[in-house]
Amino acid sequence: MAPVLEFENVTKEYRSFPRRRLRALDSFTLRVEAGEIFGFLGANGAGKSTAIHLAMGFMRPTHGSGRLLAEKFGNVRVRRRVGFLAENVALYHRRAERLVRFYGALNGMAGSHLARRAHDVLALVGLQDDLKRNVGRFSRGMLQRVGLAQALVNDPELLILDEPTSALDPLARVVVRQLLLEAREAGKAIFLSSHLLSEVELVCDRVAVLHQGKLVRLGKTSDLLQSSERSEIVAKGIGVESFAGAVPRNGVISFSVPTAAQRGAMEQVWRLGGEIVRVNPVKRSLEDIFMEVTAAPAKTAPERAS
Amino acid sequence: MKSVLLIAVNFAREQRWPIFILLLWVLLLAFLGLVTDIRRNREDLLLLFKYVAVYAVVFSIFFGGSAIYNERRSRRIVSVLSKAVGRQQYLSGLVLGVALACTVYCFALGMTGSWTLGEAGFPVSRVWFLMLCLVAACTLAGTIALTFSTFLNPFFAAGATALVLGMPALATHVLGPRWAYSIPVWQLALTVIQTSFEAPGRAAWLPVAWAFAETVAFWLLSARIFAFVDIAVAVE
Numbered sequence A: 001m002a003p004v005l006e007f008e009n010v011t012k013e014y015r016s017f018p019r020r021r022l023r024a025l026d027s028f029t030l031r032v033e034a035g036e037i038f039g040f041l042g043a044n045g046a047g048k049s050t051a052i053h054l055a056m057g058f059m060r061p062t063h064g065s066g067r068l069l070a071e072k073f074g075n076v077r078v079r080r081r082v083g084f085l086a087e088n089v090a091l092y093h094r095r096a097e098r099l100v101r102f103y104g105a106l107n108g109m110a111g112s113h114l115a116r117r118a119h120d121v122l123a124l125v126g127l128q129d130d131l132k133r134n135v136g137r138f139s140r141g142m143l144q145r146v147g148l149a150q151a152l153v154n155d156p157e158l159l160i161l162d163e164p165t166s167a168l169d170p171l172a173r174v175v176v177r178q179l180l181l182e183a184r185e186a187g188k189a190i191f192l193s194s195h196l197l198s199e200v201e202l203v204c205d206r207v208a209v210l211h212q213g214k215l216v217r218l219g220k221t222s223d224l225l226q227s228s229e230r231s232e233i234v235a236k237g238i239g240v241e242s243f244a245g246a247v248p249r250n251g252v253i254s255f256s257v258p259t260a261a262q263r264g265a266m267e268q269v270w271r272l273g274g275e276i277v278r279v280n281p282v283k284r285s286l287e288d289i290f291m292e293v294t295a296a297p298a299k300t301a302p303e304r305a306s
Numbered sequence B: 001m002k003s004v005l006l007i008a009v010n011f012a013r014e015q016r017w018p019i020f021i022l023l024l025w026v027l028l029l030a031f032l033g034l035v036t037d038i039r040r041n042r043e044d045l046l047l048l049f050k051y052v053a054v055y056a057v058v059f060s061i062f063f064g065g066s067a068i069y070n071e072r073r074s075r076r077i078v079s080v081l082s083k084a085v086g087r088q089q090y091l092s093g094l095v096l097g098v099a100l101a102c103t104v105y106c107f108a109l110g111m112t113g114s115w116t117l118g119e120a121g122f123p124v125s126r127v128w129f130l131m132l133c134l135v136a137a138c139t140l141a142g143t144i145a146l147t148f149s150t151f152l153n154p155f156f157a158a159g160a161t162a163l164v165l166g167m168p169a170l171a172t173h174v175l176g177p178r179w180a181y182s183i184p185v186w187q188l189a190l191t192v193i194q195t196s197f198e199a200p201g202r203a204a205w206l207p208v209a210w211a212f213a214e215t216v217a218f219w220l221l222s223a224r225i226f227a228f229v230d231i232a233v234a235v236e
Helices: A048-056 A077-081 A096-106 A111-124 A140-152 A170-185 A199-205 A221-223 A259-271 A286-295 B002-014 B018-037 B041-073 B076-081 B087-121 B124-149 B155-176 B177-181 B185-193 B207-228
Strands: A006-017 A020-032 A037-042 A063-068 A082-085 A157-160 A190-194 A208-211 A214-220 A224-238 A245-250 A252-258 A276-281
Touching: A006 A048, A006 A208, A020 A048, A020 A063, A020 A214, A037 A048, A037 A199, A037 A286, A037 B018, A037 B155, A048 A063, A048 A157, A048 A190, A077 A157, A082 A096, A082 A140, A096 A140, A096 A208, A096 A214, A096 A221, A096 B002, A111 A140, A140 A157, A140 A170, A157 B002, A170 A190, A170 A199, A170 B207, A190 B002, A199 A286, A208 A221, A214 A221, A224 A259, A252 A259, A259 A276, B002 B018, B002 B087, B018 B041, B018 B087, B041 B076, B041 B087, B041 B124, B041 B155, B041 B185, B076 B087, B087 B207, B124 B155, B124 B207, B155 B177, B177 B185, B177 B207, B185 B207
Parallel strands: A037 A190, A037 A208, A082 A157, A157 A190
Antiparallel strands: A006 A020, A006 A063, A208 A214, A224 A252, A224 A276, A245 A252
């Protein structure tokens, strides 16, 4: 099956007077498959929005090429099958329902189908009581929800979301998370750029980390979060002073050791008369990974999770 | 085509306050028509009519010159171009939007003019011909400004447009009267300005048709340029 979104060795340089060049994206290659939620991470200025804008055809790559739903970037017709929410969403000041209908009509929708769909997607994002209100009077969180509704109105095969939950309260975030999971269940692909690492960790099947325009990490979220470098050992029947950094919890103690020293630590527990309850690889958070990769200078080839 | 119409109507809607301010001038003309002796003050009314008409050309330059810039600055362009809307369609919508905004204004001015000036003895058919000249001039001026605004900021675009529109006037003096038609905005504005009760003038269709033809040419040129422009909302 062809990827829904594909970057092939894409480089984007911004040129400004006089002869100044900024390389926002550097030999960037990535494939997003159908039916997955793909997390796209990176610090401010890493090149995430540039990549998204290239995919949407708002700009042209300096080198390389890419495809969106098997069509070259910039294809107009293919955008009927794509839903897009920009970072810091900006919308015309109209009644919410009319606005969503306007965007739906731009995608070729019409009539009662469009009216019903606009009503449904606004209800889906929790704005069923604000259909007739002008979005100019909406809070930032509500605007973001309208933005999400306009992205969903055409029932897209691919959703490209740039910071979709940054202005939402925790309750609305749960709603959006559920919505994304349901969209994946329905076979849709979601390309999610976000700084909310905990959200990404919860919903994304795969994650890519961009740093200084280069792809520095790519892999399944579960694989990335699993560390092969340290193991956590939970034991009982021994004192907390037996191991440096051990923490007592509900009658057991837990401590972590380098994976290479795991066997020795277990034997030490047994020698002390204790019992091993469990041994697990230490689970890292995306935040740990993010801090790790963004602190280092970007390498040329991405490190891939197993 | 539907997308183009939607963008055009949306553009005119977004310009409702400048249009409203322009319409206040029309209201002033109507007010003067109501409170003054139209026949005695007919020259003053015609002078005001001409002024109010020429304002529309100036406003159309600002409508056209600032359209893309405003949309990019507000980032609303992204939400439109993320739909199944091509850049050429988007620009067509803006050109049509400028024409629509000017048509609304010219229609209101035509209605008021045909009442006040008609009462004073000016041929009503001539009023509507002048309004057609005005719509053609505004649409062309707005489209030229839009073309410049695809690669210049709105102030430079307005300046460049003023320069282009003024060139035929200069060329007429230096090279001959034929050059007045090279970019007929000046010629069409003169048609409105030089009209009088004594000599309302004839309906000359050539500059009107030529203005619409040039509008299409500038629209194609702007679409060609805009196709290569990065709509980079913010450089990261």
